[in-house]
Amino acid sequence: AQSVAQPEDQVNVAEGNPLTVKCTYSVSGNPYLFWYVQYPNRGLQFLLKYITGDNLVKGSYGFEAEFNKSQTSFHLKKPSALVSDSALYFCAVRFMRDDKIIFGKGTRLHILP
């Protein structure tokens, strides 16, 4: 079955430290992969996507994500966290068989000052 997993409900990181938010998926073929962010009382905003090509993709606000086909993962990363990065992060996958886009359950990121 097609699925997206974000194994951590919450991630706490000290300001200035590197951060990683994990995402894995289960699908056959080559999916499109996305990360979105939701700040408090605001709508979802697109951060970055992987379609094809270089496994490391760069996005908004200094975020990047690494596509690993063998591990079927697409982890979100940032070298140095800011308090303003505190938000809810969602991984999403578009499966090639149809136009359905499925989201993970979300990971709440807390950056501690």
Added chain:
Amino acid sequence: DVKVTQSSRYLVKRTGEKVFLECVQDMDHENMFWYRQDPGLGLRLIYFSYDVKMKEKGDIPEGYSVSREKKERFSLILESASTNQTSMYLCASSSVINSYEQYFGPGTRLTVT
């Protein structure tokens, strides 16, 4: 600037009422989606549409229907609202032109009493 609008930010309805949630996008996107967002469950796909008058069931279509009579408008209908449909409803649109990156509306918080 791209825009997805939803008809209401907050809505309170009684059990058994028929509820219409409307979504309009101004980007000429062919794909439109309805999700509900619940704490701990992330975003769950209710229905999506890849063209006018076309619709596809998502993961949780029960109790909902949709209508897409015009390309820019996608309506979600709760035929007989129930308390377990109290949730945040998010509309999104996307296009193959931008590799299916989704643009989200601000959401409608529906409370069914």
